[in-house]
Amino acid sequence: MRVMAQMSMVMNLDKCIGCHTCSVTCKQAWTNRSGTEYIWFNNVETRPGQGYPRGYEDQEKWKGGWELSASGRLKPKAGGRLTKLLQLFSNPKLPGIEDYYEPWTYEYDKLLNAPAQQQNIPTAPPKSLITGERTQIQWSGNWDDDLGGTYLHKDKDPMLKGIEDKVQFEFDQTFMFYLPRICEHCLNPTCVASCPSGAIYKREEDGIVLVDQDGCRGWRMCITGCPYKKIYFNHRTGKAEKCTFCYPRIEQGEPTVCAETCVGRLRYIGLVLYDADRVTEAASTRDEKELYRAQRDIILDPHDPEVIAGAKASGIPHDWLLAAQKSPTYKLIKDYEVALPLHPEYRTMPMVWYIPPLSPVVDVVRDTGYDAEDAENLFAAIDALRIPVEYLANLFTAGDVPTVERVLYRMAAMRSYMRDINLGNAPREGIANAVGMDGETMQEMYRLLAIAKYEDRYVIPVGHHESAHDLESTGTDCPLNAPGGPGMGMSLPEESLGMAGPGYATKRQQTTPDRPEGVRINLLNWDGRGRPDGLFPEPATGGA
Amino acid sequence: MNDTSTLDLLLWVVLPYMVLAVFVLGHVWRFRADRFGWTTRSSQIYESKLLSIGSPMFHFGIIGIFFGHVVGLGIPKSWTRFLGISDHVYHLMAVTVGLAAAVACVGGLMILLYRRRTNTRVFGATTVGDKIMYLLLTLVITFGVLATLVHTTIGDYDYREGVSIWFRQFWTLQPSTELMSQAPIFFQLHVLSALLLFAAWPFTRLVHVFAAPVGYLTRPYIVYRSKDPRRESERRGWEKVDF
Ligand code: HEM
Ligand code: SF4
Ligand code: SF4
Numbered sequence: 001m002r003v004m005a006q007m008s009m010v011m012n013l014d015k016c017i018g019c020h021t022c023s024v025t026c027k028q029a030w031t032n033r034s035g036t037e038y039i040w041f042n043n044v045e046t047r048p049g050q051g052y053p054r055g056y057e058d059q060e061k062w063k064g065g066w067e068l069s070a071s072g073r074l075k076p077k078a079g080g081r082l083t084k085l086l087q088l089f090s091n092p093k094l095p096g097i098e099d100y101y102e103p104w105t106y107e108y109d110k111l112l113n114a115p116a117q118q119q120n121i122p123t124a125p126p127k128s129l130i131t132g133e134r135t136q137i138q139w140s141g142n143w144d145d146d147l148g149g150t151y152l153h154k155d156k157d158p159m160l161k162g163i164e165d166k167v168q169f170e171f172d173q174t175f176m177f178y179l180p181r182i183c184e185h186c187l188n189p190t191c192v193a194s195c196p197s198g199a200i201y202k203r204e205e206d207g208i209v210l211v212d213q214d215g216c217r218g219w220r221m222c223i224t225g226c227p228y229k230k231i232y233f234n235h236r237t238g239k240a241e242k243c244t245f246c247y248p249r250i251e252q253g254e255p256t257v258c259a260e261t262c263v264g265r266l267r268y269i270g271l272v273l274y275d276a277d278r279v280t281e282a283a284s285t286r287d288e289k290e291l292y293r294a295q296r297d298i299i300l301d302p303h304d305p306e307v308i309a310g311a312k313a314s315g316i317p318h319d320w321l322l323a324a325q326k327s328p329t330y331k332l333i334k335d336y337e338v339a340l341p342l343h344p345e346y347r348t349m350p351m352v353w354y355i356p357p358l359s360p361v362v363d364v365v366r367d368t369g370y371d372a373e374d375a376e377n378l379f380a381a382i383d384a385l386r387i388p389v390e391y392l393a394n395l396f397t398a399g400d401v402p403t404v405e406r407v408l409y410r411m412a413a414m415r416s417y418m419r420d421i422n423l424g425n426a427p428r429e430g431i432a433n434a435v436g437m438d439g440e441t442m443q444e445m446y447r448l449l450a451i452a453k454y455e456d457r458y459v460i461p462v463g464h465h466e467s468a469h470d471l472e473s474t475g476t477d478c479p480l481n482a483p484g485g486p487g488m489g490m491s492l493p494e495e496s497l498g499m500a501g502p503g504y505a506t507k508r509q510q511t512t513p514d515r516p517e518g519v520r521i522n523l524l525n526w527d528g529r530g531r532p533d534g535l536f537p538e539p540a541t542g543g544a
Numbered sequence: 545m546n547d548t549s550t551l552d553l554l555l556w557v558v559l560p561y562m563v564l565a566v567f568v569l570g571h572v573w574r575f576r577a578d579r580f581g582w583t584t585r586s587s588q589i590y591e592s593k594l595l596s597i598g599s600p601m602f603h604f605g606i607i608g609i610f611f612g613h614v615v616g617l618g619i620p621k622s623w624t625r626f627l628g629i630s631d632h633v634y635h636l637m638a639v640t641v642g643l644a645a646a647v648a649c650v651g652g653l654m655i656l657l658y659r660r661r662t663n664t665r666v667f668g669a670t671t672v673g674d675k676i677m678y679l680l681l682t683l684v685i686t687f688g689v690l691a692t693l694v695h696t697t698i699g700d701y702d703y704r705e706g707v708s709i710w711f712r713q714f715w716t717l718q719p720s721t722e723l724m725s726q727a728p729i730f731f732q733l734h735v736l737s738a739l740l741l742f743a744a745w746p747f748t749r750l751v752h753v754f755a756a757p758v759g760y761l762t763r764p765y766i767v768y769r770s771k772d773p774r775r776e777s778e779r780r781g782w783e784k785v786d787f
Contacts, residue, residue, distance in 0.1 A: 076765075081760050081761050082761065084760070085757070085760060085761070089600040089602075089603040090592075090600055091588060092596065094588050094589065094592060095589075096588075096590070096591070096592050097665070130590070130665050130668060131664040131665055132668065133664065188766065189766065192765070192766050192767050193765035193766060195767075197755070197757050197760075198757075198759070198760070198763055198767050200767065201767040201768060201769040202766065202767065202768050202769075203768070203769060203770070203771060204768045204769065204770045204771075205770065205771055212769075213580055214579040214580050216583065217583050217584060217755040217757070218583035218585060218752070219584065219586075219757065220586050220588060220589075233586070233589050235587075235589055235590065235669065236669075237583070238583040238584060239580075239583060463771070
């Protein structure tokens with residue numbers, strides 16, 4: 001077991017009102033530069049719909065993510081290392097700007113500089129931000145917002161494959177919800193695996209996936225590799241850019257911009273611990289429908305003494321462990337089992353999880369005149385409403401309907417259970433038991449989902465710059481610096497490992513050991529100036 | 545030796561060593577000052593169809609030609625003869641392999657140039673550096689093709705007795721000017737334009753050649769890095785990027 005820490009997010013889709021505040025604030029913070037006009041680290045898609053970039057979920061076309069070879073080994077779907085190198089000169093699976101949209105602005109000058117006595121009303125025609133020429137706006141990041149335009153393209157939502165015949169696109173009778181998306185900061189990221197330069201990396205400390213801008217050489221293989229199309233190509237700098245999980249904020253213990261500004265307060269951020277040794281095994285699970293469970297299972301219980309010991313062994317600071325124990329995302333994923341990963345079948349082990357929306361079901365029940373807060377009615381509706389449930393299963397469980405149903409039952413049960421309490425009636429334990437929970441857990445879950453305060457939604461331990469050295473110890477520490485080894489004099493007392501106490505940052509300066517006299521000599525520790533301690537006998541005073 | 549003119553000395557001795565210095569130091573400088581700008585500046589997102597034909601053609605062609613030059617310039621006649629390869633066989637090989645590579649390279653270059661000029665998105669992203677690079681690249685390739693056609697295919701100049709020897713002398717630091725000053729005109733122009741291209745090289749997108757990611761073949765798929773306390777310098781790209 002190798003315990004690693006991962007920043008993760010859960011979004012409760014029932015609460016998303018599709019306001020795009022998250023997208024806009026993210027853009028203001030990160031991608032308001034030239035070359036990044038079309039880049040939305042955070043975007044909000046209306047589903048059913050094609051998403052952004054158009055139809056990105058069709059991996060038969062785009063070849064993102066991993067696939068299992070005949071022998072059961074994981075391989076990037078777009079090809080292994082040699083294939084990638086041979087395709088460097090032209091990447092056969094790269095989305096073009098037309099798959100996103102051609103960014104534009106308006107000729108505002110035309111309005112400002114219009115002569116005072118002009119006969120016609122001045123206009124500000126759109127012009128392309130890429131060519132500078134006038135353009136016709138034909139598509140954008142959320143063109144099919146609120147199902148606008150979806151009717152024209154109804155068959156193009158890759159998630160409707162297999163159920164399209166059942167879906168009659170009479171929208172007032174079917175369903176609609178919003179899906180906000182950021183980079184998934186996957187445990188097994190294909191973007192990282194696809195980068196020939198090794199410029200994309202997963203941070204050891206918190207699992208955030210970043211692009212080293214000085215290391216990126218513009219081979220643009222990561223864009224194909226990421227099945228979520230969350231790596232973008234900055235067309236001015238020729239470099240890949242991606243969602244950073246707002247790492248400068250996270251390091252200060254603050255939530256990402258998208259979460260901080262979310263109007264629906266539907267985002268949760270917290271740490272999860274996982275077993276890094278089992279990631280490949282879990283991602284290689286043969287049956288796609290088992291991938292969700294495999295992914296959930298490698299997330300470790302932060303209260304388990306063995307895990308705590310493992311976390312200590314791999315240098316996870318104590319306050320981080322405490323944060324993992326209080327993590328709201330852990331609770332939603334593991335305790336209540338209501339959060340599901342987006343497209344586990346891509347085998348990247350995504351770490352942004354979603355609580356599927358119950359609202360399409362509630363709406364139908366209410367519209368038909370039944371009591372939409374009655375558990376029985378809702379359960380029956382979940383069973384009856386095949387289309388939304390199958391659609392959600394295509395998104396969140398590789399098509400495994402019972403899992404999605406189980407989550408929706410829990411959400412429905414919570415709704416019904418809490419109504420009794422709100423109305424001052426005795427809560428009915430039976431409702432909770434029917435979905436495998438007890439009343440107390442149900443109330444806890446309700447508090448987290450409905451009324452949790454800022455500090456309960458975001459449990460983010462501050463980063464430890466000073467511990468970076470410990471975590472990369474294999475690379476920078478003296479290999480002889482093991483108990484009993486010749487360099488052991490350099491080790492600090494074990495308790496101080498990973499602690500952020502005052503003075504800890506001075507560890508580097510302390511490495512000159514207080515060695516018992518004449519015992520060991522450490523040339524590796526010698527700064528090259530003067531005589532190495534203890535190597536030569538003390539010079540006789542005054543002589544040479 | 546006595547009829548060496550100053551111009552010959554400048555062109556075939558002084559200039560080449562200056563270019564070598566610029567090439568090496570230029571790359572060192574660029575790597576230190578502008579690692580951010582060290583990229584292919586791919587334009588595929590703007591246009592994919594033509595690129596998918598032109599770019600592989602050009603690249604495989606030019607890489608073939610590069611190895612052709614290594615053999616043709618680097619290996620003396622006596623060595624190939626020693627290996628039992630007659631001059632005739634050698635010539636036949638050079639012409640067939642060379643022709644294939646040259647056709648791919650020139651064809652690819654034409655497609656790439658056409659694409660650069662006609663696609664408004666790609667043209668809009670073309671920098672001055674790109675234009676100079678393309679001009680020099682086209683000159684080098686054109687003169688190279690002309691030299692081969694005019695002087696060795698139609699004419700009977702044997703570059704392995706001339707230019708190649710000068711090239712090896714250059715690396716052993718004793719270049720003689722006669723071999724170049726007596727070489728046919730297109731060979732002279734080919735070499736001169738190549739020298740200019742090499743001088744411009746470190747300051748154009750051609751640096752991407754020295755980023756060829758061969759290490760990828762042996763690297764594990766997933767890369768982990770620890771938070772790096774190193775401070776990054778404020779200096780920015782060669783092609784200034786405005787934020
Ligand atoms: C050593 C291996 C090389 C690799 C891996 C490589 C890779 C690439 C890549 C990825 C591009 C960007 C294509 C795009 O727009 O998406 C490119 C462009 C280019 N390369 Fe190379 N290259 C190599 C060698 C060379 C050499 C030897 C030359 C010429 C001396 C060269 C000349 C060019 C030119 C002129 C372009 C611009 C094409 C255009 O967009 O108009 N490359 N190369
Ligand atoms: S979602 Fe993020 S981490 Fe996962 S493959 Fe895509 S860019 Fe990489
Ligand atoms: S800010 Fe929140 S509610 Fe608004 S679109 Fe984004 S995720 Fe949904």
